[in-house]
Amino acid sequence: MIEIQGVKKTYKAGDTTVRALRGVDLAIDKGDFLSIAGPSGSGKTTLLNLIGCIDNVDEGSISIDGLEVSTLPKNERTSFRRESLGFIFQSYNLIPVLTAYENVAFSLQLLGLKESEVKERTMKILKEVGLEGMESRRPSRLSGGQQQRVAVARALVKNPLIVLADEPTANLDSHTGEEILKLMKTMNEKHGTTFIFSTHDNMVMEYAQRLVEIHDGEIVSDERRG
Numbered sequence: 698m699i700e701i702q703g704v705k706k707t708y709k710a711g712d713t714t715v716r717a718l719r720g721v722d723l724a725i726d727k728g729d730f731l732s733i734a735g736p737s738g739s740g741k742t743t744l745l746n747l748i749g750c751i752d753n754v755d756e757g758s759i760s761i762d763g764l765e766v767s768t769l770p771k772n773e774r775t776s777f778r779r780e781s782l783g784f785i786f787q788s789y790n791l792i793p794v795l796t797a798y799e800n801v802a803f804s805l806q807l808l809g810l811k812e813s814e815v816k817e818r819t820m821k822i823l824k825e826v827g828l829e830g831m832e833s834r835r836p837s838r839l840s841g842g843q844q845q846r847v848a849v850a851r852a853l854v855k856n857p858l859i860v861l862a863d864e865p866t867a868n869l870d871s872h873t874g875e876e877i878l879k880l881m882k883t884m885n886e887k888h889g890t891t892f893i894f895s896t897h898d899n900m901v902m903e904y905a906q907r908l909v910e911i912h913d914g915e916i917v918s919d920e921r922r923g
């Protein structure tokens with residue numbers, strides 16, 4: 698479903714040039730539960746940002762579900778991202794003044810859905826991620842694990858093709874991190890959503906159905922499990 702071919706990305710900061718991705722080829726199937734693993738600075742976030750249409754490739758191409766996203770004009774990339782991709786971040790990135798419900802509902806409101814449908818889908822997904830009864834809490838009244846559950850719900854509520862998660866457990870203790878991984882895996886199995894997550898944590902890698910390792914901007918191994 699995702700075809701990445703010959704992707705290169707270089708950052709320039711003053712006189713320094715960093716070759717963050719040096720030619721990445723990767724094909725990802727629908728329903729994959731894939732971890733991109735590698736040490737700090739290896740290019741994981743760069744690759745996720747390119748798949749997530751947050752940044753542009755310098756060379757190469759990325760197509761998602763038959764759509765060549767690497768050459769789409771900016772406004773079309775934004776619409777594609779809004780409609781078809783879900784994001785989970787290491788620091789949750791919830792809107793602090795909005796409740797759990799409002800944080801999730803917002804991504805459907807952006808798509809222009811009717812309020813009755815927004816409500817039905819938001820309540821359903823919050824229940825699925827284990828937050829029934831906590832809909833009216835703001836992020837400051839939720840634990841880190843609960844905030845990340847809101848983020849999982851927010852990513853999934855629009856039924857995206859792909860959920861991209863950049864170090865989703867990095868700010869959580871290992872037990873809570875594992876709970877989030879299990880939740881993501883359950884959602885992957887239940888909804889058939891493709892998950893791509895980055896990590897340098899061995900526990901997180903254990904959960905991956907496919908483990909892609911990246912070093913210095915190049916894929917060094919690609920292993921399917923189970």
Ligand SMILES: Nc1ncnc2c1ncn2[C@@H]1O[C@H](COP(=O)(O)OP(=O)(O)OP(=O)(O)O)[C@@H](O)[C@H]1O
Nearest residue numbers: 708709710715717736737738739740741742743744
């Ligand atoms: N906006 C930027 N400007 C300049 N250099 C950058 C920029 N973003 C990333 N880099 C550099 O590109 C390389 C790859 O960074 P990237 O964030 O993709 O790695 P990572 O594997 O996600 O690292 P981490 O695990 O620390 O998040 C690093 O050397 C980083 O310093």
